[in-house]
Amino acid sequence: MAAPGPGEYFSVGSHISCLTCLGQRLQGEVVAFDYQSKMLTLKCDPSSRKPNLHDVILINLDYVSEVDIINDRTETPPLASLNVSKLANRARSEKEDKLSQAYAISAGVSVEGQHLFQTIHKTIKDCKWQEKNIMVMDDVVISPPYQADNCKGKEGSALSHVRKIVEKHFRDLDRQQQWTERTDLLLGSSSGQREQTCCWEAAVDRDKQTC
């Protein structure tokens, strides 16, 4: 192994920047480097700007140029043991969510419906798409337009509970809507409608994240 030189060896914790062959500029803290596969892992600031979260970039150094070491560190933090089963479950649940989402989208479910589904799924894992209807616990069916009144099923705690979730979901949406509108008013009306839309989208994203 040749002496670690720039581009060949990266010490964990050092900050580097590089340019991919696709013209993307990447910068971050080295988390790991695999010499054999020439794969470099960087930890970057989170795109969502949420604390304690990071974006991780896996870079194939074969397609990178202009590798610069911004600063170097010798200390290597200890590695924590990982709960593999938890990771596996996350992978599985993420996949299912995505498939479910894709199903809903492909089924032509409205965005509101998709958002509602996301919200309900946060609370109740046992929910799935049935055509355009949201089936919760095989007991409550929420049909378009996905309002609280659309929740049908056997009267009971399950139905009432789902209704509460649905009601809260739309109440939160309304609140976000109001908040964005107010913000728009405060920021000025230049952007107008577009801003509002963006805010709403942001609110939705936030909602998703919180979910």
Add this chain to the structure above:
Amino acid sequence: MRMVHVLTSLVGTNCELKVKNGMVYDGVFKTYSPECDLVLDAANIKSPGPSVGLRQEDLVDSIIFKASDVVVVHFRDVDFNYARKDNFTDTAVGGRINGEHKEKDLEPWDGGRQQHMVSGSLESLDTDVSNGWDPNDMFKYNEEQYGIKSTYDSSLSTYTVALERDNSEEFLKREARAAQLAEEIEASSTYKSRVALENDERSEEEKYTAVVRGEREEKYIPPGQRNREGMSWGAGRQNSPRLVQSSSGPPRPGLHDYTPSSGADQRVVNGGKGATSCPSPSSRYQSGPSPLPPRAATPTRPPSRPPSRPSRPPSHPSAHGSPAPISTIPSRRMSSEGPPRMSPKTQRTPRTHRVPPGSRVPPGVDFMPHNAPGEVSVPPATRSSSSGGTWSSVVSGVHSVTIPKLYPAHRPRSPRQNSMGGASPGPSPQTGSTPVEPVNTSMSASSPTASPAPNMAATSSAEAKDSRVQATRQNSPTVNKENMKPLESPPSINRPLSKGPPSMAPDHRKQIDNLKKFSVDFRVIQPSKTLISLSQLQSKKSKQLPLDKGLEGSEGPVVPARSNKPDSPGASSPSLSSTLCPAPEQNRGPDVTSQGVQTSAPNLSGGAKPEDKEEDEADQMRKSTLNPNAHEFKPRVFTPQPATTPTPPRPQGQPSPSIVMQQPQQVYFPQMYPLTPVSPGVQSPAMYHVQMPHMTLSQSKPYRPVSNMPQQRSDQHHPQGTPTMMHPAAGPPIVAQSPAYSAQYFTCSPQQFTSQQLMPHYQSQAQHVFSPVIQGQARMMAPPTHGHPGQLVSSTTQYGEQTHTMYGKTPLCVRPHFLLFPLSGPMPQQYAHPNTTLHPHPQPSATPTGQSQQGVQHGGNHPAPSPVQQHQAAAAAQALHMGNQPQQQMYQALAPTPPSMTPGPNPQSPQGSFSSAQQAVYLHPQQMQHGYNPSHMAHMQQVSSTFRSPSLHSEYILYEQAHIQSGMVPSHHGNPGHPQMMLMATQQQGGPQPQLAQNALNPIPVSSTAHFSYLAHPQVQQHHQQQL
């Protein structure tokens, strides 16, 4: 490494993966390869344009990207702590606090220096006993650091009212009252128990799971090692149970004995029973006494009785005579083994045992001594060494008793028979009648057991065992009584002696007094006998037994020694007295004496026997009611004891007289067994009769030599009835050694003891000889026996088998017996078969042990006769041994009878008993092992063969072994097999084989029957040869 870690922590996150061609895939990161190939699940190509809803058809379940194709993978918003197990790192601690995602400044710990730690240093943590901060320090710290002032009031005035102390009288009074109440509360069992819950240091295992063992059962003794240790051990257990039972009443011992035999299946139980019986000398003695009395009565009476008891008396007398001694001996043994502690007598015997053999012998020795005294009177002639003879006789008696019990338990008839026996005793309170009754009872019991046994075996060994045990108990009591009676009856002296010792019952006491007188005489005789026996034993294989005996004699309270000594002086006549004396002494010893007395008393008074029986029954009932478990154990114990006792006799017999005695006994036993098999009631009698004749023959000779001994008398009577068979075997032994005769008597008695039936048989035989009835029985017997050419032989073998069965019932033997029974059942000669089955087992064990021991001891004394007898005795002993504990129990059970028996047997018993005891012990171990392991059985056989070392004995043994090995091995493997194996090993092969066969399977049973026949024949032949 870090790459692996990082990528692993990224599993399950969504990512955008850019490939060389600029395509962007979106998916869930699933996994990666060592080459950094990546796998995305639910991946889709991310269209550059505005995001449109994902379409299901766009998703690919999973895509594998080669590392070389990947340019950049962008994972968004990854939480590195998501899968982190350790959440106590600085990052984890400082990262999330109350939902505040704000880096928290962590301060290094200063070791508490800044704080007002009481200790002030880390080291103090180790030495600081205080539990955390002192309250005052906390208050002080808070006050200094935060300016907070505590309002804490130690008097808790806010919550309660302070106690105002004053010196007023009222206050002091109330204070005292409070203290008193506190004391009461703290002294209450409830309080203690609850406190104990927290403070009890015993483990859960100890408190709830551990098997609670008796005092003597302090440590677990492997089956293989139980023979020696187990004997005393089991005896101890058995003794305790038996003691309890015995305490309840004399009858119980007998019952116990029976129970042991019945408990044979349940080795533990049997052992326990045996132990109990042994330990509970009193019980044994009591039971023994009651039995003994009958025996004694029979023995003493036999002469007179024979006439009175046309049918049974003759045979019975002889049987009783021998059985009684045996029974007494067994009981004594039992007592000595287990009881030693319990009863002075037992203790004495134990001591002697300890000293001589040092090993297991003690129990046997004890028995031997006890038996010796009792036996001496009877066997004197037979047994050169009164002690051995008595012991053996006692043992045999025990065996017989146990066997009967077993039989009864097995068969419903047994009860009837018992009742019959009881009735007969009642009717024939007189010498003749009493013996007959006992015999009948025993016969019935045995026969029932035999027939039942098969059934039982077929159906449920366990149940059979239990029932058997109970039945055996009942029977055994009866048998014991009977045996006792016979013993006493044969030699009037014996009865007195036995009575003397027991001194329990008034009537008995009188007899006992007489017996005591005799015992004194006997003692003198016995000592000599014991010495002789000891010497013989030492010289011979019976070494241990002899030693034990000798020890017993020497150590054994004065009685054994005395008895032995007396025996030596006046071998025959003295021996009788000596045997009686020993018994008395033993009886005198706490329980034993009492038992002996009782037994003797019964013997003296014809009615006494019935009473004893009744008592026994009652005892049995009590026992059963009292301790279900104990009962079971008792049965086992009894069986073991019987076995032990039988064994001792054998050894003794072999040493010298004991052999002869044993042979007769064996013969009787066989007969008894055959009878039982043939028909529960009638057949059994017949069988008994047949056996009796044989017994009588052999015994008669031996007894005759012994002459003076009551047993001998009975035997003699029997001999007349059953001259040929008995005589051959007995003759040689007798001729060879008077002690041998005694031994034979003992052995006979042991056999009888082993199988109560035997005892009954003896009695029945005696009766037959004496009276038509007996003849009738004899006829009955004859058929079976006749049916089997070697039935006589077979009978001998049968005796062995019976003993085995008895043993089996007690511990191991029971199952085998059951098996045997079934086997026998299949056999054409069911009766014979039952008997055969039983007999084979008993005989094998009894004969083997007896033979082995006897052979050793007797050596050249009575090669042929002694062997047979020894074999029988050994078989009985083995049977007893088989159930080592069971045998012991048997012995103990016999012991009750033994007391009476002992008086007669004593002469023989000293050596015989010792030898038998020793043998029993040895046998027991072997038997135990056998019971547990087929291989052990084989070993036992070998051992037995070794024991049998005497040429004749050895031959017999070899034959038996061969038989046993051939047939036995399988069966031995089987539960039944073990006993058989034991028996086989110790006893002759014939016996063992049958047992084995029986044990093995139904087919085996058949074969076993064949084996039995073979065995029986071999044995018979052997016996004949020996006798011849």
